[in-house]
Structures are given as C-alpha cells and as structure tokens.
Amino acid sequence: GAVVSQHPSWVICKSGTSVKIECRSLDFQATTMFWYRQFPKQSLMLMATSNEGSKATYEQGVEKDKFLINHASLTLSTLTVTSAHPEDSSFYICSARAPGGYTFGSGTRLTVV
C-alpha cells in the first residue's frame, strides 16, 4: 500500500534552535499533505494543510511564522519548527491522500531541552 515516510523519527534539540521534519510520499504523488501535532495523552490536532507549489493554510491559533511549511515537490513537504522551546515538544505527524485513502506517517517525536 501507499507509504508516507517521516524523518527523523525522533529528535532532541536545544531551546532556541530550529528543527526540520520531512514528510515524503514514497510511491505516489501528493499535491496536498497535512501536518498534525499530538501532545501526550491527547488527540491529534491539525496544524496546517500543505499545498504543492503554494502557501500552506494554517489552522486557527497555529503560528505560521513559527511552524514553516514548504511543499516544493509532489513527494516532499517539510515542517520547520523555528526557535523551538520546551513547549513545542510534541509528536508531529504528517499525512497525505494516497490512492485508496489517507495515509499517515509514523510521526516524529520532538524534544526541546
């Protein structure tokens, strides 16, 4: 079946630095990808919709200058957490519409120390 790959699986960074997370569709093209965030013991929260070749659409309350999204090709979307702080520590998950349905990546665990 269709696979969405995320990299890295986990990352630890220092407060104030930026971290980039990649989301790739491995065997299909994805004009639209989605980014979610999940805090411990909570549900997934949609952050933004990433559109190939255009600006991302952010959900209300999500800072677009802090969470930079780039969707430069039909198989790659990136989420950059800029000037990360401990409160940005979370599980970040991407998804894309694949043939047969919406597929999610395996997630990236970000810890900011």
Next chain:
Amino acid sequence: DAKTTQPTSMDCAEGRAANLPCNHSTISGNEYVYWYRQIHSQGPQYIIHGLKNNETNEMASLIITEDRKSSTLILPHATLRDTAVYYCIPARGNQFYFGTGTSLTVIP
C-alpha cells in the same frame, strides 16, 4: 465539521467481537465516516470508511445507522494487537479533525 462522541475506553476479551460506537449527530450529507486507529507512539492507521451503506473489509465492519447520526465499528475477532485508540472522523474533504477517540484494551 461534525463533532463526535465516543466512549473514553472499552475492554474486550481476546477472540471476541469488539463493537465501538460513535455518535456523529451533526454529520452533513456529504461527509463520510472514517475510522482510524492509533497504536501508542505511531501514526494513525486507516481501518475503514463509509457514506451510507454498511461496509466490510479484511480488518473490520462498519455499520452506519439509516439516519447517519451514529455508527459502529466492529472488529470481529479482537486480538491483543488490536489494543489501540480508535477514532471516528466525519470528513468530506482532505482535512481530518480528530476527536478524543476510544481507548480499546483487548484482554487475554
């Protein structure tokens, strides 16, 4: 987007059927009902989806009431690997808004 109500948690004996209900009384006519599950620290996994008719695949069955205000996901023979959080998500487009889901524990 329609809001959903699901039991917070459920237990099921291994080998028995697990029936997970979902109330989505505000669902609109063009919204499908999707079911996903999430095993701890992994991305959500697609299970099944439907619009009006009942659906069945190799993983589960989906029963949607005639008025479409609720649905039930049925795992016919639950195994320990089915322990997960199950999400019912009404959606018409690409964007999924997850509710709190049901934490299913399959007991040996």
